[in-house]
Amino acid sequence: xxxxxxxxxxxxxxxxxxxxxxxxxxxxxxxxxxxxxxxxxxxxxxxxxxxxxxxxxxxxxxxxxxxxxxxxxxxxxxxxxxxxxxxxxxxxxxxxxxxxxxxxxxxxxxxxxxxxxxxxxxxxxxxxxxxxxxxxxxxxxxxxxxxxxxxxxxxxxxxxxxxxxxxxxxxxxxxxxxxxxxxxxxxxxxxxxxxxxxxxxxxxxxxxxxxxxxxxxxxxxxxxxxxxxxxxxxxxxxxxxxxxxxxxxxxxxxxxxxxxxxxxxxxxxxxxxxxxxxxxxxxxxxxxxxxxxx
Amino acid sequence: xxxxxxxxxxxxxxxxxxxxxxxxxxxxxxxxxxxxxxxxxxxxxxxxxxxxxxxxxxxxxxxxxxxxxxxxxxxxxxxxxxxxxxxxxxxxxxxxxxxxxxxxxxxxxxxx
Numbered sequence: 001x002x003x004x005x006x007x008x009x010x011x012x013x014x015x016x017x018x019x020x021x022x023x024x025x026x027x028x029x030x031x032x033x034x035x036x037x038x039x040x041x042x043x044x045x046x047x048x049x050x051x052x053x054x055x056x057x058x059x060x061x062x063x064x065x066x067x068x069x070x071x072x073x074x075x076x077x078x079x080x081x082x083x084x085x086x087x088x089x090x091x092x093x094x095x096x097x098x099x100x101x102x103x104x105x106x107x108x109x110x111x112x113x114x115x116x117x118x119x120x121x122x123x124x125x126x127x128x129x130x131x132x133x134x135x136x137x138x139x140x141x142x143x144x145x146x147x148x149x150x151x152x153x154x155x156x157x158x159x160x161x162x163x164x165x166x167x168x169x170x171x172x173x174x175x176x177x178x179x180x181x182x183x184x185x186x187x188x189x190x191x192x193x194x195x196x197x198x199x200x201x202x203x204x205x206x207x208x209x210x211x212x213x214x215x216x217x218x219x220x221x222x223x224x225x226x227x228x229x230x231x232x233x234x235x236x237x238x239x240x241x242x243x244x245x246x247x248x249x250x251x252x253x254x255x256x257x258x259x260x261x262x263x264x265x266x267x268x269x270x271x272x273x274x275x276x277x278x279x280x281x282x283x284x285x286x287x288x289x290x291x292x293x294x
Numbered sequence: 295x296x297x298x299x300x301x302x303x304x305x306x307x308x309x310x311x312x313x314x315x316x317x318x319x320x321x322x323x324x325x326x327x328x329x330x331x332x333x334x335x336x337x338x339x340x341x342x343x344x345x346x347x348x349x350x351x352x353x354x355x356x357x358x359x360x361x362x363x364x365x366x367x368x369x370x371x372x373x374x375x376x377x378x379x380x381x382x383x384x385x386x387x388x389x390x391x392x393x394x395x396x397x398x399x400x401x402x403x404x405x406x
Contacts, residue, residue, distance in 0.1 A: 082351065086341075087341075087342075087343045087344045088341065088343070088345070088346075088347040088348040088351070089344060089347070091347050091348075091350065091351045091374060092351070093350075093351070093354045093374060093377055093378050094354070094378070096377065098347075098373070098374055098377060100347055100370045100373070103343050103344045103370065147369075149343070
């Protein structure tokens, strides 16, 4: 813990509800006992790391994405824009062009290729970013607007804010969305190391194997933390052994941990073995990333 | 009148496809000529987003007077269909096209 280099750790999982937030919040608070750290909740569709910290709000900003706005007075109804849009966010119904902002990926194709500039791009609020401070812990979360479907841009802009604001902080922890789709890739693609949290059940194993495939495709160094160890079976452990995946820690299944989580409390202070696990996980990440860089 | 159905197959005995945007087929019944024709909609499967608006665009081009479907269109598709003042009858889940059409005639389908 003495020789910290700037380190970006993403915490992800294939399956939802395996303990990403439990690990993210406890790991961040554990590190913050000694070091400056930033915890970033990138699960922008349902950020919940903030439930565990009551800090001072230091910054708040609206995040925007660019969308086309139809100018009927200029439009010649040539029919180019609906054919261009891969996301069917722009359609033509007779004499009208309809724009569906939630479907738009802000690629600018319709706007740039419109021969008469009838689709100028305008900003639309896509979410809100908030930054809190609790002693040595900086906590950043972004929350997607209700009805908004595109998480990727908000995740990307949140990472940019963190890079610009906390470039000097030695450790950044990114709590990622569940699954293996675009938002997860966006949340993990800049990470130096990815921790995949799973549970020792057939569901956990199935979705873990998808997440492993994703991380291998992204060429990310990663390890596995088994949460709720003691339920289910040992298949996840066997899988990690067979696939040569480092098993970083096992967090025991415990009613007390679940109770603390459900009342918005951190739990590692009450469980010496979990504190030890967090320390082991952090040491592993530091060593793994150093090894990769040297 | 021209009736459009979201359909899993291509005949009167096919089941209504409960999905609007990702319906396998759009089956059209022309009440005057008694003709039943099918438009394949399976290409939409490859679209991660925007199936609803894409299918709404197709409905607009096919110009039926009435649309009979299952779960009903999602928010974006509903906005597009409303724009073209389409009459939509939903809740035809688990019915064949024939049953759904008879229910529509007897007023037993809910208009959205």
